[in-house]
Amino acid sequence: MSDDLTINKNSSHTPPSGGRGAFQSDSSLAFPGEVHPTPSGGVLVSKLDDVINWARSNSLWPLVFGTSCCAIEMMSAAAAKYDWSRFGFEVARATPRQADVIIIAGTIVNKMAPVLKRLYDQMGDPKYVIAMGACATSGGPFFYNTYSVVKGADHVIPVDVYVAGCPPRPEALINALMLLQQKIKKGLTREQIREESKIDYQKAV
């Protein structure tokens, strides 16, 4: 899976035919389908799920949520110099009701954990999670000898993409968001897998 998700334009990797990943190309902007030209125009062949995922992945609205220095890098990634709207993460929303992706930018302390869980629960489906930096991934510098820090935000909510760094550079965050786009297109985010397994279970019953 990690092999599928690496961004490498020269990759010789070929996705398996049929099913998920069939239309996955290395460019994150590619439309998931084939156009068959006919004399009167063209016929588009695709799967609805893939088109929906493609559409969703190109308009991710992040939640304004920062708990320490990673938030400064996140702001930088959103501001003019790095400008993540170039890749479709346009509007940062100050309410979880309107956000698609929560970037856990900073340390999560025991007192913040219930707040984070509530924010995640308040976000509308589909929703995605990025753990930015060492603190959100594992507790980072607060992994040992602390009285207050949660040792990884994944103890509280499911995480799709982890970013290394303390704090990560804005490029790393943008790369993580692009990885998330690829994951969404393949239907491999935690929530998509969970929904899929629910449907499978209902069919089996």
Added chain:
Amino acid sequence: MTKEELKIKLIEFIPTATFDEGGEWLNIIIRKDDLLTSAEILRNKPELIFDYLFCQTCVDWKTHLMMVYHLESTKYRHQVVMKVQLDRSQPEIETVSHIWRTAEFHEREVYEMFGVNFLNHPDLRLLILPDGWEGKNPMRKDFEDPVNMIKL
């Protein structure tokens, strides 16, 4: 007032105090029993007017605890650090929250982090730690993280 002038004044007003010249600040070390009278002198004497307590905390020296009060006068712009030594096994000290109002929440923080009991404090309860905290005081040197602990 320069540090030296300030020191002469302080000796005059608080004869039991001792001084520590090391470092950036003028440190005045006060006996625990003299705290309230000394604090009121520092706050109210017309030559001193230390009306701003800009930092109050505690240090765990393993053998004893040391209360630290950073004071400044907004009128004269001079500064002083007042220190009081406490018994580590049963730390108790009078509150100064009626002299400097800001001490009220600073003392609540010292109370939860170091376990210092402030006598006559109007509202001594946890400030930052979660309600129902039953562990040790986290800023004591012998605190152990129940999840991941490395001892040096």
